[in-house]
Amino acid sequence: MAGLLVATFAASSPATAAAAPQAHAAHAPRAAVAPPDGGTVLYFTHDVDGKGATSYEVANGSIATYWFGHAFELDGTQYFTGFSWDTRERYGKPGEDDVGPGTQVNLAEATFILTDPSAERPWKFRGMEHTIGEFGAYERADEVDTTRKPLEHRTSSGKLVLAVPTESFDNGITVSGYAIFVFTPPEKRLDDAKDKVWAFLGSVLAGEDNSLACADGDVMPCTRSTGELVFSENGNGDMPLLTVKPSGTTISGPDKTRQLGAADVAAYAYDAASKAYVVR
Structure with missing residues (x-):
């Protein structure tokens, strides 16, 4: 370090x-x-x-x-x-x-x-x-969403995976997510010259709110969704799998919305080549 x-x-x-x-x-x-x-x-x-x-x-x-x-x-x-x-x-x-x-x-x-x-x-x-x-x-950095708590996961090799809740805004849509980091204690790094103590591993989507753009439904259907982030063990490696379980509504077509459910669950796995979490 x-x-x-x-x-x-x-x-x-x-x-x-x-x-x-x-x-x-x-x-x-x-x-x-x-x-x-x-x-x-x-x-x-x-x-x-x-x-x-x-x-x-x-x-x-x-x-x-x-x-x-x-x-x-x-x-x-x-x-x-x-x-x-x-x-x-x-x-x-x-x-x-x-x-x-x-x-x-x-x-x-x-x-x-x-x-x-x-x-x-x-x-x-x-x-x-x-x-x-x-x-x-x-x-600019994504804002930290203080209404949600950061989440932790400890790996079997002694690393800490940290998910920081974030929020960003663009084109009238508020996007919720998590910024994912990993902490490797300095004494456990394999290569001091290449391996970082802390590393940013990308962001995952956890919900959207278009209430500022939908104009009470006059411009587009108004929708809002949230997502629960869950860590789970990965049998193929030390880094956990990430699963986002959504709830709420999303746009399904012109003037139509639908409820989010099991079919909309998103899973992310750590990709060693890109050193980031990617959709499975």
Whole structure:
């Protein structure tokens, strides 16, 4: 894991936490020790002091923004990882400011370990990675959907698979999904040069809501669907299978809707070649 330092620091103060309402530091550790805040995560990720801000320029016009934080336990160790995203650097070249649905953002992470919950500085910086994948559209990350909880799965080899609930909006349709990540403890990586501690494995669809586009049914049928994400063991490998069980309605034709059911269940399997989850 890049940038390994032996550094400890105090938990975030109420004043700092209040300045970062979008930090999404979900699921505090069992010891109830406040995790590092968004400003701290960005500082350790980019080595640029933003004075506690959760979004600021880090290099050549690139803007880094804190996205999501997750505390978890693995093999008896309490971790906290803060994810951030950053836009591309700009050098005044033609087309650099053009954005569209294919313009994604870079994902980065910084991970900390809870060493002593009773200490003044309970968290130690474990390491960071400048890039663990790309996602989003129009040079923005998908929003974290705080109405749903992140989901975890622990593999037999000791990895953690994390599904972060997300929400995006385009052409009047709100799309719900899950961004899938995997955490491999540094000591369990097979190749330090190639294998990442955290890796983004793609997103899966979990529902749609066209209420802002359907105009109460005057433009198109109004539909809304949600999906339950379920992990299951994969007999062919360590990474779990993902199944999304939908409910609600979808458009089935002009002026027609239908109820979603068993025939609409979507299954995803990890593809080692693309290092992402794909539809089975």
